Amino acid sequence: MGNWHNADGTLDPVKVRAEYPIFKTQPGGRPLHYLDSAATGQRPQRVVDALSKYLFTANANPHRGAYTLAQMATDGYEAARARIAAYVNVPASELVMLGSATEALNLVARSWGKANLRRGDVVLVTEAEHHANLIPWQQITREMDADLEFIPVDDVTGEILWDRLDSLMKLKPKMIALGHVSNVLGSIAPLAQIAEAAHAVGALLCVDGCQAVANMPVSIPATGADFYAFSAHKMGGLFAGGGLWARADLLAEMAPIETGGDMIHSVRLRDADFTTGTQRFEAGTPDASGAVALAAACDLLDEFGRDKIHAHEALMIERVIRELPEALPDARILGPRDASQRAGLVAFSSDLIHAHDLAEILDRRGVAIRAGFHCAQPLHEQLELSSSARVSVAPYTTHEDLDALFVGLREARKVFEG
Ligand SMILES: Cc1ncc(COP(=O)(O)O)c(C=O)c1O
Known part of the structure; x- marks a missing residue:
């Protein structure tokens, strides 16, 4: 300390x-x-110290080996997941560790979007979104013949016109996707109010929390979000890291986008069954050391x-x-x-x-x-x-x-x- x-x-x-x-x-x-x-x-120094300690004392491929060192690697990774989850006040079992917030938002759009969007359905985003929370929705709405609609900004001040939300709800969107804090306007979105409006018409709320999690207290349950993505490198963690929290029932229904090792239950020559939980979305060797580094960054931000x-x-x-x-x-x-x-x-x-x-x-x-x-x-x-x-x-x-x-x-x- x-x-x-x-x-x-x-x-x-x-x-x-x-x-x-x-x-x-x-x-x-x-x-x-x-x-x-x-x-x-x-x-921070302590992030790099945590990274090198993990790599120099617990390095093995997590989730695979039966030997002591491999178990230490797995324990370190899962303890890091739990620490990061606690930072945003969600259960570790609902936090998927990914390579970036961009990957997290693409996963929601491609997995949830593919399974749930139909012709004519509406996805609502703001005109101020970061490309990472815009292009995936452009792509999936185009693919599914759905519509992408926008919460406008004031042409002069750039402020997001939240008062248009009521009339936009008449479109009965299936998904509202927006930034918790705009990376250009700096404005904090009134998430609780948006979540209430979204849920009243049966829409889900996907939040890009990249500019929020390092800068202010964030308790994901209090936001009312159904999906919440964030980025490790904005928090003092490493470059290639991000988290996706998804409501447990949504996570359970979602199909993985990436497939391969570490996310399977059993594999035959012509098909495979996937494992359940967060691991299903973490195909391949996870960036365990990056997660350990991010957990150390969370400790520091909480000390501040x-x-x-x-x-x-x-x-x-x-x-x-x-x-x-x-x-x-x-x-x-x-x-x-x-x-x-x-x-x-x-x-x-x-x-x-x-x-x-x-x-x-x-x-x-x-x-x-x-x-x-x-x-x-x-x-x-x-x-x-x-x-x-x-x-x-x-x-x-x-x-x-x-x-x-x-x-x-x-x-x-x-x-x-x-
Ligand atoms: C608001 C916002 N969303 C998404 C991203 C992308 O995050 P990442 O670099 O983890 O993909 C950024 C980072 O620039 C951002 O500021």
């Missing part, structure tokens, strides 16, 4: 930073001001306290929203102005400075922000933008990081104002 907090109980990002070796490096010879944690989080992470990040976001108009007067902030309706990030555009130019100028000061359409191209088209700049924060984000951001922004403005 580290000491991560100030005397008043708030998170101290300077203490937190000590756990992340990347901040001891100076990429390009400059101190790092990493404001791109929504793309991927930095890795997710309510404290959320409060710290809200403070950082509030400052960005407050100071941005002064540093860059033509900045158009996408999503809600109220930091309390957000988690973790702010995206904005400027007619004066293209987002890519801005990112390049900021990089000269060691400030790393994301420029582009952040895997949400339709949203940017809706807002008539070719790109935006995105600042995202984490438990290790300090006021010094934001100072450097604003110095860089003013510098960029000077260059472009001429």
Whole structure:
């Protein structure tokens, strides 16, 4: 257990930073001001320690061997699953460990969608979805001759127009799929309300939790979701990792998409029976060490306290929203102005400075922000933008990081104002 907090109980990002070796490096010879944690989080020392401990002391193929080391490998993997499941408050028996959130969302669309969608059925998503929660639904609705409909965004602010939900429910969707926190707008979806509306018309709710699980307390049962996907690398885990929670009855009915070793009950030359439970969706050797690493990341995030992470990040976001108009007067902030309706990030555009130019100028000061359409191209088209700049924060984000951001922004403005 580290000491991560100030005397008043708030998170101290300077203490937190000590756990992340990347901040001891100076990429390009400059101190790092990493404001791109929504793309991927930095890795804590203890995550890599847990990874190497598992690989150096318990390495064998899980679920296969009868010898002691193989049992240790299996136990380590399953203990990690249980820890990750506890982090989002679900039973381990309902948490499928996969290679990414993208894989998780594809699994829902392809498996549940193939079995349940029929001609003319409606799947509802928002216009703000990350491509990972849009394209799988495009594909499956096309394949099943079903319809894809959209909860619109405000063309100016980008805010998702939740008040349209009531009228959209008249379409009697079978599935509503949306992000818990938008990776461009930063807005937190009112999931309990959406789940109630969905269930009232017999629809299921599939939630992309990638931008929520590392940034705020998330108890999946409280969201009302029927499926909930998340990504390891946004939480301090390894790159190739993700989780899919599915309601037990849905999981039991779902057919696997990938087949092969480790997911079978018995195999004959011409057919096979599959095992039950989460293992049915984890064909091949699982990334057990990645799960162990993610479990260590969960421990750390819980030591920080997710309510404290959320409060710290809200403070950082509030400052960005407050100071941005002064540093860059033509900045158009996408999503809600109220930091309390957000988690973790702010995206904005400027007619004066293209987002890519801005990112390049900021990089000269060691400030790393994301420029582009952040895997949400339709949203940017809706807002008539070719790109935006995105600042995202984490438990290790300090006021010094934001100072450097604003110095860089003013510098960029000077260059472009001429
Ligand atoms: C909202 C959202 N959904 C899905 C993804 C994809 O996650 P993964 O990288 O685990 O496939 C991301 C990551 O960029 C994301 O931000």
